Amino acid sequence: MTTLTVSNLDVSYGPRPALRDVSVVVPSGSVVAVLGPSGCGKTTLLMALAGLVTVESGDITSGSRVLSSATEHVAPERRGIGWVPQDSSLFPHLSVRDNIGFALPRGQSQRARIEQLAELVGLADFLDRMPASLSGGQAQRVALARALAVKPEVVLLDEPFAALDTVLRHSLAREVVSLLRESDTTTVLVTHDREEALDLADIVVVMDRGRVAQVGSPREIYEAPLTAWVASFVGDTVELEGLWQDTALECRACGAKEFCEGEPDRYGCSGHVECALGNIAASAQGFEPGQGQAVRVVLRPEWIVPSPDGVPSTVKAVSYAGHDALVELSLQTSQAAVRARMAAPFLPAVGSPFGVAVRHPALVFPAPNADRWAESNVERVSQ
Amino acid sequence: MSMSTTPLVGATASTRPGNSSPRVIWVLAITAVFLVLSPMIYLGVRVTEVTAEELSVILLQSRAGEFALNTLLLGVTVAATTLFAGVAIAVGIDRSRMRRRKVPLVIASLPLAIPSYLAAYGWLVINPQLNGYLPSYLLLSAVTVPYVVLPVAARLRGLGGSHEMVARTLGRTPVKAFGEAVWPQIRSSAFAGALLVFLYTISDFGLVAMMRFHTLTWGVNAAYSASFNRSQAAVLALLVVLLAVIAVVGERSLRGQHARGSANAPRPPRLSQAAATVTTVMFLLPIGGGVLLPFVGLGVRLGQAETLRAIDWPRLLEATGWTVLVAILSAITATAIALPIAAVASRVRTRASRLIESLGYLSHALPGIVVGLSLVFLSLRVVPALYQTLAVLVFGYTVLFASKALGTSRAALDGVPVTLSMVARTLGETPFGVWRRITLPLALPSIAVGALLVMVSTMKELPATLILRPTGVNTLATELWSRTVALEYGAAAPYAAILVVVAALPAMFLGAVRSDRGEAR
Numbered sequence: 001m002t003t004l005t006v007s008n009l010d011v012s013y014g015p016r017p018a019l020r021d022v023s024v025v026v027p028s029g030s031v032v033a034v035l036g037p038s039g040c041g042k043t044t045l046l047m048a049l050a051g052l053v054t055v056e057s058g059d060i061t062s063g064s065r066v067l068s069s070a071t072e073h074v075a076p077e078r079r080g081i082g083w084v085p086q087d088s089s090l091f092p093h094l095s096v097r098d099n100i101g102f103a104l105p106r107g108q109s110q111r112a113r114i115e116q117l118a119e120l121v122g123l124a125d126f127l128d129r130m131p132a133s134l135s136g137g138q139a140q141r142v143a144l145a146r147a148l149a150v151k152p153e154v155v156l157l158d159e160p161f162a163a164l165d166t167v168l169r170h171s172l173a174r175e176v177v178s179l180l181r182e183s184d185t186t187t188v189l190v191t192h193d194r195e196e197a198l199d200l201a202d203i204v205v206v207m208d209r210g211r212v213a214q215v216g217s218p219r220e221i222y223e224a225p226l227t228a229w230v231a232s233f234v235g236d237t238v239e240l241e242g243l244w245q246d247t248a249l250e251c252r253a254c255g256a257k258e259f260c261e262g263e264p265d266r267y268g269c270s271g272h273v274e275c276a277l278g279n280i281a282a283s284a285q286g287f288e289p290g291q292g293q294a295v296r297v298v299l300r301p302e303w304i305v306p307s308p309d310g311v312p313s314t315v316k317a318v319s320y321a322g323h324d325a326l327v328e329l330s331l332q333t334s335q336a337a338v339r340a341r342m343a344a345p346f347l348p349a350v351g352s353p354f355g356v357a358v359r360h361p362a363l364v365f366p367a368p369n370a371d372r373w374a375e376s377n378v379e380r381v382s383q
Numbered sequence: 384m385s386m387s388t389t390p391l392v393g394a395t396a397s398t399r400p401g402n403s404s405p406r407v408i409w410v411l412a413i414t415a416v417f418l419v420l421s422p423m424i425y426l427g428v429r430v431t432e433v434t435a436e437e438l439s440v441i442l443l444q445s446r447a448g449e450f451a452l453n454t455l456l457l458g459v460t461v462a463a464t465t466l467f468a469g470v471a472i473a474v475g476i477d478r479s480r481m482r483r484r485k486v487p488l489v490i491a492s493l494p495l496a497i498p499s500y501l502a503a504y505g506w507l508v509i510n511p512q513l514n515g516y517l518p519s520y521l522l523l524s525a526v527t528v529p530y531v532v533l534p535v536a537a538r539l540r541g542l543g544g545s546h547e548m549v550a551r552t553l554g555r556t557p558v559k560a561f562g563e564a565v566w567p568q569i570r571s572s573a574f575a576g577a578l579l580v581f582l583y584t585i586s587d588f589g590l591v592a593m594m595r596f597h598t599l600t601w602g603v604n605a606a607y608s609a610s611f612n613r614s615q616a617a618v619l620a621l622l623v624v625l626l627a628v629i630a631v632v633g634e635r636s637l638r639g640q641h642a643r644g645s646a647n648a649p650r651p652p653r654l655s656q657a658a659a660t661v662t663t664v665m666f667l668l669p670i671g672g673g674v675l676l677p678f679v680g681l682g683v684r685l686g687q688a689e690t691l692r693a694i695d696w697p698r699l700l701e702a703t704g705w706t707v708l709v710a711i712l713s714a715i716t717a718t719a720i721a722l723p724i725a726a727v728a729s730r731v732r733t734r735a736s737r738l739i740e741s742l743g744y745l746s747h748a749l750p751g752i753v754v755g756l757s758l759v760f761l762s763l764r765v766v767p768a769l770y771q772t773l774a775v776l777v778f779g780y781t782v783l784f785a786s787k788a789l790g791t792s793r794a795a796l797d798g799v800p801v802t803l804s805m806v807a808r809t810l811g812e813t814p815f816g817v818w819r820r821i822t823l824p825l826a827l828p829s830i831a832v833g834a835l836l837v838m839v840s841t842m843k844e845l846p847a848t849l850i851l852r853p854t855g856v857n858t859l860a861t862e863l864w865s866r867t868v869a870l871e872y873g874a875a876a877p878y879a880a881i882l883v884v885v886a887a888l889p890a891m892f893l894g895a896v897r898s899d900r901g902e903a904r
Contacts, residue, residue: 052805076808083809089802093824102820103810143806150811 002063002153003028004049004186009058011041011048018044020210022058026154026203031177031187033201035194035221037233041210042190043086046156049188050083051076062154082147082155086162088139090131090146097127100145117145120179137168144176154186161196169193173200194234198222206230222300226286228365231298236326238304238338242275242282242297244289244364269361273297276336277304277311282362289364298363301326304340306348307357313338315348329354411723416742418720418778419785422757423624423749429760430621433614441615450602451622457520457598458585458626464524466577468665469531470569474561475662476532477539478654491666492533494526494673496890497883498843500589500864502526504879505677507593508684508872519596525673526590527583531576538572539565544651557652565651578634585626586750588846589860593867599623600752600846607756607850617760620753627748681879690873698862699877706858706885709773710841713780714834717788720781721833725792730801740793747786754782755850776851783847784837791833795826835889842886859885 004026011019019041026032034042047053049060051067051074059069067074076083090099100117104110118124121141131139140160147155160176161169177200180187191197197204198218206213206221213233214226225231228239271289273282275297282297289295313329316337325347327340340356348354433441441447476487494502502522506513542565550560588600599619606616654662684690721743728740746754758779762770769775799822807817845860852861859882866875 047805050805050809052808075813076805077811077813079809081809083806085802085806087802089800089806091803091807091821091825102807103812146806146810 002065002186004154004188005061006045006049007058007061009045009048009060010056011044011053012056017210018053019048022207022210022212024205024212024215026186026188028153028186029181029184030202031181031189031200032203032205033197034188034190034205034207035197035234036192036207036213038192039209040207042192042207043158044210045207046083046158046188046190049154050081050156051079052083080150080152080154082150082152084140084143084147084155084157084160086159088136088143088160090134090139090142092131094131095127096123096129096131096134096142099131099142100127100149102146103150113149117149120148121145136164137172140164140172140176144179148183148185151183152185154188155180157187157189159190159192162191162193170196170199198234204234206233208233223360224283224285225363228296228298228368231285231363231365236301236339236341238299238301240275240277240297240299240336240338241367242273242295242362242364244282244284244291244293244295245272245274245279246291271364273362273364275362276331276334277338277356277358280358280362282364284364287366289366294367296365296367298365299338299358300360301339301341303358303360303362304338304356305359306340306342306354308355310355310357313354313356315350315352315354317350318347320344320347327354329356331356408723408726412727412739415720415724415785416739419743419746419782422754422761422779422782423745425761425764426617426620426624426753426757429617429757433618437614438618441618445615446597446602447615447619447622450597450599450619451626453516453596454585454598454600454623454626457516457523457591457596458581458630460520461523461527461584462577462581464520465528465531465580466573468524468669469528469576470535470573471662472528472532472666473535473539473569475654475659475666476536478651479659480653487666488533488536490670491536492529494669495529496887497526497674497677498589498845498860498886499523499526499587500593500845500860500867501681501879501882502673502677503590503593504863504867504872504875505680507867508680508876509676511870511872514595516596519591519594522594522673523584523587523590525669527580528669528673530579530583531573534572534576535569538569539651542568542651544649547651548649551652557655574634578630581630582627582748585623585630586752588750588752589864593864599626600750603752603756604846604849607759613760616756620750620756623750623753627750631748678883681876681883684873685876685880687873690876693874694877695874698857699881702857702859702862702878703881703885705856706842706860706882709777709780709858710838712773712777713784713841714788714838716777716781717785717837718792718830718834720785721788721792722830725789725796728793729796740789743789744786746782749783750846751779751783751844751848752846752850754779755847758782758847758851771851771853773853773856776848776853776856779847779851780837780841780844783844784840787836787840788830788833791836792826792830795829795833796822798829799825832893835893839886839889842882 006022006024006026009019009022010017022041022045024032024034024045034045036042044053048055048068054073055068055070057070059072060067062079065074066072067079090096091102094102096118097114101110101114104113114127115124118127121144123138123141123145126134126138126142131142134142143160144155157176161173164172173196177187177189189197189200198221201218203215204218204221205215208229214221214230216224221230221234225234228237231237269281269283271282271284272279273295277299284295312332314332315327316330317328319326319328322344324344325342327342327348329338329340330336331338338356472491476491479487481487499522502525506518506522546564546568547560550564551557555563585598586600587598588604591598592601592604599622603616603619603623606619607613653659724739724743727736728743758775759770762775803821803825804817807821808814812820842858843860845864848858848861849864852858859878863875863878863882866872866878
């Protein structure tokens with residue numbers, strides 16, 4: 001079994017940098033999702049792993065074997081790393097059978113293995129079809145079977161489900177990943193779909209403009225993002241201005257035992273923040289604010305809950321999404337706007353009064369300057 | 384951690400894997416380009432050997448000036464006429480009331496299938512008195528107008544009518560709206576087409592020779608075959624090339640920017656009844672004058688009892704055999720020459736690859752007679768043993784038509800997505816294996832189409848064939864020509880008829896292949 005290690009990787013297309021100082025560890029047998037907006041370099045990272053681009057500096061190793069570095073480059077056909085590209089890229093002139101068997105030596109065992117793989121991806125009846133006659137989902141299954149044929153230790157999936165419709169996408173993604181887990185195949189999945197990444201992966205790598213913005217478990221990424229950019233990229237946010245309070249009374253961190261019941265490490269709380277929602281427990285992300293410093297307060301809508309004794313507000317609008325709804329609220333004292341996520345059957349009427357409380361420590365980031373996204377992000381990555 | 388943002392000049396440039404063509408391909412591509420350009424290079428060398436004294440005699444005391452003026456007059460008037468008529472015809476087709484615009488387009492392209500000298504022959508059968516500038520001008524305009532019609536019609540179809548409609552709502556008359564909203568967008572296609580017409584006209588030999596209009600190509604042939612003054616032939620040939628280069632450079636500067644049309648744009652407004660009538664007449668004139676009437680002349684002459692009785696069957700068969708043989712040989716060599724250039728152009732996007740590709744296309748602008756003459760000089764100087772052999776003849780065709788194979792091969796290779804090669808690599812295939820198992824099988828049908836195009840062009844080629852053919856080798860084109868200039872119109876008829884048939888067969892096959900593929904999708 002092998003652990004893929006990417007260290008300080010730089011890749012450029014001509015003068016245009018595509019990856020800068022990227023470091024990621026992919027433990028053997030794990031599922032790692034690379035998440036980022038389009039153009040962030042996630043596909044380039046995948047192609048570097050597959051040996052489809054050469055690297056400028058840094059290296060990629062598999063166990064103790066160097067796959068890519070400034071001086072070495074193991075050809076893609078010698079890496080034993082499978083690749084399922086975005087558009088499935090089936091060979092159009094070959095039948096499903098010949099596509100799956102492309103990498104297998106001809107013979108009796110090839111036939112048996114092809115049938116076994118077709119069975120595995122649920123396409124046993126399609127072996128003699130040509131790629132043009134397959135649906136998008138079927139084509140992706142064939143592409144996966146083709147990549148799995150020679151039992152690679154690592155499989156790279158490049159947004160393999162992006163072109164499919166929503167329902168099919170989620171079920172196929174789950175199916176494919178569980179299939180890869182069963183065979184103990186190390187999997188790197190590139191996606192721009194945050195739900196897909198949080199749902200399927202053991203480790204999520206968030207990328208932005210060629211750099212790694214954060215690496216962590218899905219929970220860490222969602223609940224303890226290192227930058228305001230990551231926070232808003234991986235999920236919905238409510239943002240407020242606030243003042244940092246270094247209060248430390250009974251509890252070492254916040255003194256109020258609001259959520260952690262005396263275990264501040266549970267949420268990494270490090271203090272309080274005074275904002276439109278009151279004085280609430282908070283954790284400063286990646287910096288140490290001073291007492292009374294103006295900061296940026298970030299909450300998730302589902303952390304804001306109805307509470308009759310809470311901060312009084314008025315319902316401004318309800319955006320209904322079937323399974324749940326986002327309720328837009330205007331706080332009565334400060335006129336600040338916040339959004340709360342609520343289960344759908346119990347929605348308040350627009351204009352009605354509404355008391356709210358916070359049930360999770362707020363995330364605190366440095367107060368935004370001129371360009372808030374760029375500022376917080378660059379600061380974080382370059383430290 | 385350092386995060387320098389300095390430009391990466393000088394650093395190890397990373398490349399996409401599709402870019403890393405094996406070195407062999409580069410060597411082959413450079414060799415191919417050198418071979419294609421060798422006649423031109425040698426012509427340049429040969430001309431430098433002409434002494435200043437000789438040069439002044441050729442330019443001032445021979446008829447070189449007259450030839451050059453005639454060529455320029457013919458080229459400019461034919462190009463201007465086809466530019467105007469071609470745009471009108473294309474607009475007429477685009478805005479006709481017909482539902483299927485494909486049919487008139489196919490009919491409009493018919494003159495392309497017929498060699499110009501065949502049209503001239505058909506007219507001479509009808510009226511042997513024809514000669515000089517006017518018939519040459521009219522007939523060349525008729526046979527070359529599709530070069531403007533086809534690209535402009537394609538462009539118009541892509542445009543749709545929305546720009547023009549917006550211009551109308553902004554207060555423009557129909558004519559002004561067309562001039563301000565449509566013309567700027569079809570201009571570059573129209574000029575590119577007119578450039579092809581100009582190049583075709585100044586390169587043409589058969590038609591002007593039969594019509595006894597003395598252009599540079601006629602002069603080259605006369606100087607080469609009648610006198611032993613090879614220097615004069617070389618200088619005249621270089622003058623033709625010079626005119627071609629000036630035209631190519633000039634057209635570049637006239638080219639405009641154009642935006643892409645959208646697929647679901649509304650259909651353009653229809654033409655008024657009067658305008659539709661005018662464009663229909665313009666559509667029919669070149670078809671009638673360039674195709675139908677010559678065919679009638681040929682058919683009538685062929686059907687006469689004395690013509691049929693006099694057919695020399697063995698000779699006819701032999702000429703057909705030679706025609707098909709050289710066509711197949713040059714299709715193979717032209718494709719072989721074009722493939723490595725296309726591979727480099729398609730898989731590598733660097734300045735060097737672009738240069739190689741455009742050099743590969745350069746031969747497209749070379750007149751057949753110039754290539755023929757240069758190859759005579761070259762073979763005599765470098766490998767005299769090859770002079771007047773089939774090898775030099777086939778090489779001549781290869782130089783002339785490699786650009787046709789290059790275009791289709793390039794498109795064929797572009798049609799194979801790079802990701803397919805990448806997937807194949809990750810599945811354990813070597814770069815060569817990827818070519819063998821993925822790229823070639825997928826590209827082969829289009830490459831074969833290119834080979835077929837070369838075949839058709841080779842069968843119709845006249846001036847280079849006249850100069851380069853070995854003694855005793857007669858093709859359909861040369862037989863038709865020699866009989867026509869000897870005024871033996873009846874004896875020429877069977878050769879003309881067979882030429883039409885053998886050239887039409889591959890064209891029909893091409894059409895069948897294309898409609899087949901359309902059905903499969």
